[in-house]
Amino acid sequence: MSSAKVAKPGKPGGENLVFQRGGFTVRKFWCAFFVFWPIVAIIYSLISSLVPSLGWWFPGPSVTELGQRIDNLFYLILYIVTAVFIGTQIAMGYVLWRASHSKDERAWFSHGSHSLEVIWSVVPSVILLFLALYQMDVWALFRVQAYFPKEARDAPIAEVTARQFEWRIRYPAPGKKLQLKPQPDDLYDVNDLHAPINRAVMIQLRSEDVQHSFFLPHLRVKQDAIPGQIIPIWFKAEKQGIFELTCAELCGWGHYKMRAQLTAEREVEFEAYLKKLQADQNYDGHATPSAVAKKDE
């Protein structure tokens, strides 16, 4: 039929027919089409990973060791997925290319092949099982309180309460431990969490109203805050600086307003910050804080 020249692969129900009847040009076009895009994707990934200055690749290294390990897990999965991707694309390209060269060759009807079913069930299961076992220690370190570093577990530095639409922070007074219930000498701040560097610190995360998510992208920390629960999170910043702290759970119309910051600073600076907070909180209008809240009990 002469009409077969103007093949319309999009025509419903007609694909197979049209493909079979289509000339070699059409077949080669589809072969080239499905090979072209994976090649573009691979070239793009290669350029962006080899030339990081372009800023196309993932964000820079984490400022915590645990974040680095999480990144490593991510990259491991990325490598596996890349290998699978390249392998399947090559296989598909080969099939298309071969079919575009021979009109008479028939496809192998593989449906019901027992050995093939076994192969594609067992191979991914092994990969998934490997990943599940391989990530266990990182997961435990990240999420299971019993595996947190002891120094963090023993002395949480602050309680962070998310609410629409801000982060309210409560520190224990210098030299004291954070208690579950607010204490008279607790120190308060909002939207600016301070933490010492090179020390594992723990935060108690709460929510006052709806679900929020405590997200420190540079530290690879993300944890939902759930009303009624106190959720411990820990991190050990290894770099000084001001890092973004945002809400990563759409929590209402003012979600975008929940942009706070983590100030990671040296131990002395952190202590000075708490002292300053204490002085400000006890400010009575006179230069010397004469009546620093003294508990008489």
Added chain:
Amino acid sequence: MSVRVWQLLVVVLAGAVAGCAEDASKMRFAQNAVLAKPVHRKAQAVVEKELEKHFGTPLDSVAWLKLPVNYGKAEGKVKSVDGRSVIVDFNAETSDLEGLNSPELSRAGLLFTSGANQGESFLLASYDPSEKSFETLLPLKTAPAEGDQFVVAGQNLRHGRKLYARHCQHCHGINGDGDGTTAKYLNPRPRDYRLGIFKFTSTNKDTKASRDDLKRIISHGIPGTYMPSFVPMLKDNELAVIVEYIRWLAMRGELEVQLLKDLKNDYAADRARKEAKESKASTSEIENQIAKQLEEYVANPTEGLAAFIETVTGDMVSAWEGAETADTVIMPPVPRVPDTTASRERGKALFVKTDGGKCINCHGPTGRGNGFQTEDFQKNDAAGGFYEKRGLHDAWDQPIKPRDLTRGIYRGGRRPIDIYRRISQGIKGTPMPPVAATVKPEEIWDLVNYVLSVPFESASPKAAKAHSVAGQPSEHGNAN
């Protein structure tokens, strides 16, 4: 399609156009608002015209130089001219230049103060901070010469409006009436600026809020309400221009409320109907009479509208300027009395005394905010008579609860000085009275020490003992 379907479509579309979207280019006016009784529509038109004249619309705001608002001003001189762009040099003052960086400059004005274009003003299309060059919206007829002096003004107001529209407007409303689109979901309601009253201030009871007070609220938020903190999202210069815009809106609202209050006696909304009932004259005759009277009132230079606005704005200017002077800020004359059990007990005794500060009347014997006044009918000073609902009301006619002190939430700040100021000067616009006249500073500090200890009282048996010492029945509920 049937006629009915068409009708339905038209109704739905009209609703979508008229009902859902608020026109951001227009200011709202206080028609039929709680604060001001409705006035005759002709009088309302006069008010709207006056406000448009002095304040403009959000997109085309007027910098009324009489008001103590920092509209933003930068002076400089022309360095050279390159086609339409004018390269300039500013005479220092970097803080004012911050606003020039914003795209909002597009509607800021430039006025030449010397040279061929002297006295002419131009709207600016753009400003390039790296090149330090301007482009005017319309081409300059005569090119300015090197050294021509100019002033750029209004950029703070415009920058402030843009930020206000993005962050504040949906609760506080386009004209600061506390009735933005999300306001109806909030309890407590967002502040309505139009009375010119802000609750949490450092100034004395008769003074407005200072710039620092407003800035503190925006940067710290108000715990226990929906007002969040906007820091570190907003930078210092952004906070400053938002504060200016809020002060400007508050002054606009104050003038509006004052005008409506002034006109409501003579030009009540139902005046024509009432008078027509009482006299033999027809409604249209009385309408004409009202129109004539109004015209005369507006035209009268010595005792008319202009004079009234002059007086009102004069008071307003001195009140807002007064808030910026150091002597209106309340500083305790004595340092905080050491926070000892004895001091707390003295504070508690004062707290429950019914002839002293009367804290107990509203805040209750244990500070739970359940004093007898919350169950009583309260006088409505503005409208006369009593409120229909039991309990306390604020200046905005909203029901208001005395703070439950056991919860440890301090809306206006938890520093001792914040609490001292609130006890000493009261909370503006609320029934919380100033006690400075009757209670000594040392005693106020005792009260502060007691109030700060209330959330922890029931936890400590020793404090419970102090309780009974003060002669009050032990009434420890579960502090929630």
